[in-house]
Amino acid sequence: MKPACAPTATNKPAGTGADYAPAAASVPLTAADSATVEGPFAVRDVVAQAAEQAAARVAAVNTAAALPKRSRVPVRDHRVTGQPGFVLHSYPYKETSLIIDMMTRDYGRVAVVAKGAKRPHSQLRGVLQTFQPLTVSWTGKSELRTLIDAEWVGGMLPIEKNALLCGFYVNELLVKLLARDDPHPVLFDHYVSTLNQLAHNEIAQIVLRKFERALLKETGVAADLTRDTEDRTQVVPEQEYVVDPERGARAARVSDTWPRVLGKTLLDMDREDYGDAQTQLQAKQLMRFLLAHQLNGNPLNTRQILIDLMQL
Secondary structure (H helix, E strand, O other): OOOOOOOOOOOOOOOOHHHHOHHHHOOOOOHHHHHOOOOHHHHHHHHHHHHHHHHHHHHHHHHHHHOOOOOOOOOOOOEEEEEEEEEEEEEEEOOOEEEEEEEEOOOEEEEEEEOOOOOOOOOOOOOOOEOOOEEEEEEOOOOEEEEEEEEEOOOOOOOOHHHHHHHHHHHHHHHHHOOEOOOOHHHHHHHHHHHHHHHOOOOHHHHHHHHHHHHHHHOOOOOOOOEOOOOOOEOOOOOEEEEEOOOEEEEOOOOOOOOOEEHHHHHHHHHOOOOOHHHHHHHHHHHHHHHHHHOOOOOOHHHHHHHHHHOO
């Protein structure tokens, strides 16, 4: 039997009130801690240990808060307003809507759904026409956005007759050769210039050769036609060359089956000078070859029609 003065968990020894301050008593003890408590000094040790652990946890939280946060991966803009653009192609979506493939200045080729555009009284019905300059607004971050507004800008003559088919040919090239969400502001300006030239009845074959060349340069195909890729010297006007779609121009060999063109033709194409009849003919053959390579042999519907109509 213990003496009456022996300290227990419920009897405070004289002079030890500080060891049992309320703040210390509020720290919970685990079952393992309680099992080892044999006196006030043991309790004080356990309380001190618990306080140290609590302080360590607070310090860890504060340290984590002070660390720089990881930057999030940027996402596509959720809302775009007043973007210059043109309709390239459209097709029905559900009963009353359209999916529009658009060429825009700062966002490249984008796809939007125009909800209700097929309804008779829709404001979008008469606006979403090909070859008309627009300002468009959309929302959404997926590959298919939602069109929220489109306004006709004006300022361009309409394309008519044979030039209209040339315009559709240009649009088909953009749809099939440009990746979506890949900005090409320089190519956008070439597109606007091409439509203006077609509307003013400039020679279609020359207009199309210029645009085809600009499109291939923007997509990284045969960017420099003025240098022989084998020795990096300038092409010689009187010498024959072939153009490797992956590398560029080089001197023609006997075994080559690719179209042969004179160095003069390559230099003329680089200057956009198509006044020479031979340059026009060889440039047409070269562009057909390079475009077919980029299209992986897939035919262009409008080109076949143009071949039949204009011997393009």
